[in-house]
Amino acid sequence: MRIPFGTISITPKAKELVNEALDSGRVSNGKYVKEFEQGFAKIVGVKEVVAVSSGTDADTIALAVLHDFGAKRGDEIIVPALSFVSTGNAVLHAGFIPVFVDVKRETYNIDPTKIEEAITEKTKAIMPVHLMGKPADMDAICQIAKQHGLYVIEDAAEAHGAIYKGKNVGSIGDMGAFSTYVAHLVSSVEGGMITTDNSDFADIARALRNHGKFCHCQVCSSNAKFGHCPDRFLFSRIGYSAKMNDLEAAVGVGSLEIYEKVLAIRRKNLLSFMKKFEAFKPYLTTFREEAHEQIGPHAFPFVVAEGAPFTRGELYEYIEEKEIDARQLFSSMPTQCKGFEFLGHKAGEFPNAEFIGNNGLHIGVHQDITEEHIEYFMQTIKEFLETHIK
Ligand SMILES: Cc1ncc(COP(=O)(O)O)c(C=O)c1O
Numbered sequence: 001m002r003i004p005f006g007t008i009s010i011t012p013k014a015k016e017l018v019n020e021a022l023d024s025g026r027v028s029n030g031k032y033v034k035e036f037e038q039g040f041a042k043i044v045g046v047k048e049v050v051a052v053s054s055g056t057d058a059d060t061i062a063l064a065v066l067h068d069f070g071a072k073r074g075d076e077i078i079v080p081a082l083s084f085v086s087t088g089n090a091v092l093h094a095g096f097i098p099v100f101v102d103v104k105r106e107t108y109n110i111d112p113t114k115i116e117e118a119i120t121e122k123t124k125a126i127m128p129v130h131l132m133g134k135p136a137d138m139d140a141i142c143q144i145a146k147q148h149g150l151y152v153i154e155d156a157a158e159a160h161g162a163i164y165k166g167k168n169v170g171s172i173g174d175m176g177a178f179s180t181y182v183a184h185l186v187s188s189v190e191g192g193m194i195t196t197d198n199s200d201f202a203d204i205a206r207a208l209r210n211h212g213k214f215c216h217c218q219v220c221s222s223n224a225k226f227g228h229c230p231d232r233f234l235f236s237r238i239g240y241s242a243k244m245n246d247l248e249a250a251v252g253v254g255s256l257e258i259y260e261k262v263l264a265i266r267r268k269n270l271l272s273f274m275k276k277f278e279a280f281k282p283y284l285t286t287f288r289e290e291a292h293e294q295i296g297p298h299a300f301p302f303v304v305a306e307g308a309p310f311t312r313g314e315l316y317e318y319i320e321e322k323e324i325d326a327r328q329l330f331s332s333m334p335t336q337c338k339g340f341e342f343l344g345h346k347a348g349e350f351p352n353a354e355f356i357g358n359n360g361l362h363i364g365v366h367q368d369i370t371e372e373h374i375e376y377f378m379q380t381i382k383e384f385l386e387t388h389i390k
Pocket residue numbers: 054055056057059083084086087129131155157158179180181183191192
C-alpha cells in the first residue's frame with residue numbers, strides 16, 4: 001500500500017470553466033476571479049476577499065496594506081518562530097522586520113504569554129499562524145493587540161475549515177491570508193486569498209496586487225480593464241505583480257463546489273488519526289482538539305517525544321520505506337532557516353520551535369485517504385515501535 005502526501009480534485013465543473021475561460025479569451029483577472037472571491041467569502045464568513053497569486057502573496061500584501069495605516073518600513077511584526085518559511089519571508093517582503101516568539105509544544109502555535117515582552121514602539125501587528133489547521137489562541141492574541149493598538153493578521157494558509165469559538169479563522173483578526181496551493185482544501189493549483197470585513201483594506205490590497213495602481217473608478221477598481229485611465233503609469237504605492245488569473249480561479253470555483261464534502265472526509269480522517277495515535281504515547285505525540293475549536297483538516301502532525309529511544313530520522317526512513325509519504329513539521333525560522341541568519345538569532349532562543357523543528361513530521365489527511373490507509377499507517381508505527389523499544 002502507498003499513502004501519498006497530497007492530492008487534488010479537479011472537478012468536471014472546473015474543467016468546463018477552464019475551457020470556457022480559454023475560449024472567451026479573457027484569461028487574466030476576470031469573471032471567475034470574482035466568482036471565486038465571492039464563494040470564498042461565503043465559506044469564511046467575511047465581506048471581502050482579494051484573490052492573489054499565492055498564499056505568500058496573501059500574507060505579504062495583507063501586511064503591506066498597513067503602510068496606508070501608519071506603518072513605516074523597518075517596523076516590526078510579531079510572528080511565531082515555527083511556521084512554513086513564507087510567514088517570515090512575507091514580513092520581510094512587505095518591508096517589515098519579523099520579531100519571533102516561541103510556540104507552545106502542545107499546540108505548535110504562538111505562545112501568547114511571550115508576546116508582550118516582544119512588543120516595542122515599532123511593533124505594528126501580530127501575525128499568528130493557525131499551524132496545521134489548529135486555531136491559534138485568538139482571544140489572548142486579540143486582547144494583547146487591543147491593549148497595545150496593534151493590528152492582527154491571521155496566517156490561515158493551511159487552516160481552511162478551522163473554527164475558533166464559533167468563528168471561522170481568517171474572520172477574527174483585521175485580515176486573514178489563505179493559500180489555495182494544491183496542498184490545501186480549497187485549491188486553485190496556485191493562489192492565495194486575503195479575507196477581511198474592512199473594505200478600505202480590501203481596496204488597498206486590490207491595488208497592491210496590481211503593481212500598486214489605485215483608481216476609484218468602477219473600471220479600474222474592478223481590474224476589469226487595466227490601463228483605461230489616462231494616469232495608467234502613475235502608481236501611488238510600492239505594489240506587487242500578484243494577480244490571480246481566471247484559469248486558476250476556474251479551478252478554485254470547481255473546488256468550492258465540493259468544499260463541504262472534502263471538508264467532511266478530511267475531518268473524519270484527521271480525527272481517526274488523532275484518536276488511534278493515542279496508543280503510541282509516551283513515545284510519539286500529536287495535538288488535541290479542544291471543545292472550543294474545530295481543527296481545519298490540513299494534515300496529521302506528530303512529534304517524537306523527548307527521551308524516546310529512536311530519532312525522527314529513523315522513524316522517517318522506516319515509514320518512507322513502507323511507502324508512507326511524510327514531511328518534516330517545519331522549522332524554527334530564526335534559528336534553523338539559514339535565510340534569517342542575518343537577524344542574528346542563536347540556536348536555543350526558541351526551544352519549543354526548535355524541538356518541533358528537530359522532531360516533528362506530518363502526513364496527509366486528504367480526500368483520497370481511506371480508513372484502510374489509516375490502519376496501515378498505525379500498523380506500521382506499531383511495528384516500528386516494537387523493533388525500537390526494548
Ligand atoms: C503557514 C503558511 N503560510 C504561508 C504559506 C504560503 O502559501 P503558498 O505556498 O501558497 O505561497 C503556506 C503554504 O502552504 C503555509 O503553510
